[in-house]
Amino acid sequence: MKLHGTMSVKNRNLYIGGVKCEKIAKKYSTPLYVFDEKLIRQNCREYVNYFKVKEKICKRHDITQNIYFRITPGIEAHTHEYIKTGQIDSKFGFALANGYLYEALGKIRDYKNISLIGLHAHIGYQIFEIDSYMDAVDIMMNLVKKIIENFNIEIKEIDLGGGIGVYYTKYDSPKTIKEFCESIINRPERACQKLKINKPILIIEPGRSIVANAGSTLYTIVSIKDIKDIRTYVSVDGGMTDNKIPKPAVVFIENGKAKLICKRQTYKDLISLEL
Ligand SMILES: Cc1ncc(COP(=O)(O)O)c(C=O)c1O
Numbered sequence: 529m530k531l532h533g534t535m536s537v538k539n540r541n542l543y544i545g546g547v548k549c550e551k552i553a554k555k556y557s558t559p560l561y562v563f564d565e566k567l568i569r570q571n572c573r574e575y576v577n578y579f580k581v582k583e584k585i586c587k588r589h590d591i592t593q594n595i596y597f598r599i600t601p602g603i604e605a606h607t608h609e610y611i612k613t614g615q616i617d618s619k620f621g622f623a624l625a626n627g628y629l630y631e632a633l634g635k636i637r638d639y640k641n642i643s644l645i646g647l648h649a650h651i652g653y654q655i656f657e658i659d660s661y662m663d664a665v666d667i668m669m670n671l672v673k674k675i676i677e678n679f680n681i682e683i684k685e686i687d688l689g690g691g692i693g694v695y696y697t698k699y700d701s702p703k704t705i706k707e708f709c710e711s712i713i714n715r716p717e718r719a720c721q722k723l724k725i726n727k728p729i730l731i732i733e734p735g736r737s738i739v740a741n742a743g744s745t746l747y748t749i750v751s752i753k754d755i756k757d758i759r760t761y762v763s764v765d766g767g768m769t770d771n772k773i774p775k776p777a778v779v780f781i782e783n784g785k786a787k788l789i790c791k792r793q794t795y796k797d798l799i800s801l802e803l
């Protein structure tokens with residue numbers, strides 16, 4: 529097992545955020561979902577530092593609604609590789625290949641209180657290849673130029689979605705947040721200089737790369753079967769069914785303290801839900 533964030537092992541006991549896991553497993557019962565708050569904050573801060581997020585407050589009345597178009601840029605990203613295809617078989621977004629996007633762009637100008645300000649794409653999950661994001665940026669920047677030239681609409685924001693790969697097993701070698709951000713952050717600027725267009729704001733939506741390695745599930749061992757010279761089976765009180773019911777509790781732990789975020793579901797809760 530790889531130790532992430534504040535995880536440590538002392539006297540054969542796992543500690544997360546300064547809390548002995550055995551202790552909280554007993555307190556909240558197992559399976560128990562545990563999140564390392566410090567690691568989540570650290571990951572978020574790292575992304576924010578690179579992207580310098582600005583907060584915006586929307587006026588509720590009398591506004592023109594800003595919208596994005598989700599596009600299918602034609603990049604299919606797999607776990608360890610990616611391919612560029614003219615693929616249009618996606619349930620999300622307007623594909624470039626079949627002209628649907630241009631049809632929609634033609635129509636959007638007729639809606640007076642809708643303003644198209646951004647393009648959005650999400651090219652897959654568990655992506656380890658930064659090149660696939662680079663290609664997505666290039667495709668989107670070329671599109672930004674095309675849209676201003678052909679439809680006179682200035683795209684001010686491009687959103688690359690999420691999907692940044694994380695470590696699950698020893699076969700995974702994800703890029704660090706630093707490596708990912710440093711590679712993609714200047715890409716739109718370079719593309720804009722080349723294409724002679726204004727630089728849009730670059731947005732990303734990292735999900736699992738913020739939380740995945742900050743989360744652990746604690747189980748209680750219920751039996752051990754040792755087959756001599758062959759294998760030892762260790763059975764625990766959870767597994768594939770954790771996501772079913774009753775749902776385990778969720779705790780966030782930091783600085784030696786566990787905060788209960790979601791209490792363990794009981795059969796009484798389930799019965800009251802059915803009623
Ligand atoms: C549009 C969009 N953005 C971001 C994400 C987050 O992906 P990940 O958690 O792999 O970074 C998803 C995942 O479903 C998504 O559909």
